[in-house]
Amino acid sequence: MNRRILTGGALALTAGLALAGCSETSAGKADKAAAKPELKVAGAFMPAPAMDTMASGFFTVTNKGGADKLTSVTSGIAKKVTLHSTEGNAMKEQKSFDVPANGELDFARGGNHLMFEELEQKPKEGDKVAVTLHFEKSDPIEVEVPVKAATYNPKPGKHASH
Incomplete structure (x- = not known):
């Protein structure tokens, strides 16, 4: 027993x-x-806009730490910068985007992107546009976004560091 x-x-x-x-x-x-997010921005570019009033922007945020959230973007070149997703052929404005822990948030043609609205001046190929990314937890990140040819489309995974 x-x-x-x-x-x-x-x-x-x-x-x-x-x-x-x-x-x-x-x-x-x-x-x-x-854990604290560890964010790095790479591959930023803006195709030379066709219109005087609007432009788009693309980049990748790599995170080697805890989760964060991209909450807004500002730039002196536009009165308003909005965050957008694309599903199918439909573009939809978003309030924020998650930046996953130990992951990436990708803004690329045909997907997530920035819309620079009510441009103060039309950027030209070769210009650099100052942009500030604002996050829920992390300090803002300032990025110099090069203006590329209107047809520029980098190969996936070929982002240059900034």
Whole structure:
């Protein structure tokens, strides 16, 4: 009888330790998700706009830390800069975009992009446009966005660092 009690106690203790290990692992994952974001912007470009009033912008935010959120973008070249997603052929304005922990937020032709509205001046190929990205947790990031040919479309994964 004592042997059964000891065996049962040992099994209960083992199960308890296994569950404690699981909760520590979950807590470890939660700590990583809550870690400070480490953001870097690369591959920024603006195709030379065809219109005098509007332009688009593209870039990639790489994050080697905890999750963050791109909440807005400002630039002295436009009265308003808005965030947009594209699904199918439909463009939709967004209030923010998630920057995943240890992941990327990509703004590329045919997908997420910036819209520079009510341009103060029309940028030309070869110009650089100052843009500030604002995040929920991280400090703002200032980026010099080069204006490229209207047809410029970089190959995926070929972003240059800024």
